[in-house]
Amino acid sequence: MNYKQIYRDKTHSGAYLFFGKEKYLIENAISYLINKYVKGTEAFNYTKFKGSDVKPEDIISACETYPVMNEKKIVLLRDVCDFLNENELKDSFYDFLNKLSDFVILIFWDTQSIKKTTKFYKYFHKKNRDMEFDKLGSADLRNFIKGYFIRKGKSIKDSEVAIFIQESGYNSKNEDIRLLDLNSEMDKIAAVAKDNIIKESDIRSIISDNIDTNIFKFLDALLSKNTEIAIKELHNLDKLGEPLPLIFHMIIRQVKNLLSYKILSEKNLSRNDIMNKMDVKKFEFEKKILTYEGNFSKNFLLEFHDELIKADELLKTSSVDEIVILETIIIKYCNNL
Numbered sequence: 001m002n003y004k005q006i007y008r009d010k011t012h013s014g015a016y017l018f019f020g021k022e023k024y025l026i027e028n029a030i031s032y033l034i035n036k037y038v039k040g041t042e043a044f045n046y047t048k049f050k051g052s053d054v055k056p057e058d059i060i061s062a063c064e065t066y067p068v069m070n071e072k073k074i075v076l077l078r079d080v081c082d083f084l085n086e087n088e089l090k091d092s093f094y095d096f097l098n099k100l101s102d103f104v105i106l107i108f109w110d111t112q113s114i115k116k117t118t119k120f121y122k123y124f125h126k127k128n129r130d131m132e133f134d135k136l137g138s139a140d141l142r143n144f145i146k147g148y149f150i151r152k153g154k155s156i157k158d159s160e161v162a163i164f165i166q167e168s169g170y171n172s173k174n175e176d177i178r179l180l181d182l183n184s185e186m187d188k189i190a191a192v193a194k195d196n197i198i199k200e201s202d203i204r205s206i207i208s209d210n211i212d213t214n215i216f217k218f219l220d221a222l223l224s225k226n227t228e229i230a231i232k233e234l235h236n237l238d239k240l241g242e243p244l245p246l247i248f249h250m251i252i253r254q255v256k257n258l259l260s261y262k263i264l265s266e267k268n269l270s271r272n273d274i275m276n277k278m279d280v281k282k283f284e285f286e287k288k289i290l291t292y293e294g295n296f297s298k299n300f301l302l303e304f305h306d307e308l309i310k311a312d313e314l315l316k317t318s319s320v321d322e323i324v325i326l327e328t329i330i331i332k333y334c335n336n337l
Helices: 023-037 056-064 080-086 091-098 119-126 138-151 158-168 179-192 200-207 211-223 227-239 244-265 271-278 282-295 298-317 322-335
Strands: 014-019 046-050 073-078 104-109 130-132
Touching: 014 023, 014 119, 023 073, 023 104, 023 179, 046 056, 056 073, 056 091, 056 104, 073 080, 080 104, 119 130, 138 158, 138 179, 158 179, 158 200, 179 200, 211 227, 211 244, 211 282, 211 322, 227 244, 227 322, 244 271, 244 282, 244 298, 244 322, 271 282, 298 322
Parallel strands: 014 104, 014 130, 046 073, 073 104
Antiparallel strands: none
């Protein structure tokens, strides 16, 4: 269920599962519930546990204790996956959840990536208590950015919001960009802005210095076989001072990963087994390798890998401009030459 339901409900009680990519939104929701129900009495009515340090009986005991000078109490368990790994939950624990008193708000916070096939997740999903805090959609993201700048005493037009979103990489395939990252960038932009209205120049003065953003644009362009953008981003990285040997290493790694996938996929292994043997993270495997591997044949990757070995030797021993060598590599890579 979408996390916004937390704000729509007039009253809250019972157990909830908070999960998703946006830690910032989860923290805001928890703060909202604390301020609504236990503000001023947190010492008595707000209990926090870490998943690796708590037993089911500790949670039960905390939830069965009546609130002090208040109608509600909140119990928060952070790191659900650690809790599930350390404890085998019996049916009696789920019976306890079913019978929670109305004065208790019990929040399980998943800080990792809980499997939706587990009994624990399915319990909350069935009861519509699985609150997902996913990355914001376009409209919500625009409102979030405008509101954040307003709180900083600044305003921003829709055109500049669009530029900020584009340059930040939040909506790109790079899922590592979160609202907390945007907050940090917006703090910097608000600090350098001389006027009350945020200008495009204010945004670019900060975002253009973000090497990580350019690296992801460069790699995505390579995988998409977009020669023009790949070369453009190569020059951007060079201007930002990113070492050219490191860029070359990224190309080699990308080719090795795609080639490894091609070879392993011929062995009738499951995708999960292939991912583990390649020792890559799930995001990179699914969003990068699986998405783009069809753009390149095994034979091309084998031949191109040999080209890269020769180019590596040329970079180390030749006086030829490194940029020229990398541009040639990019053209061959993107055009399957």
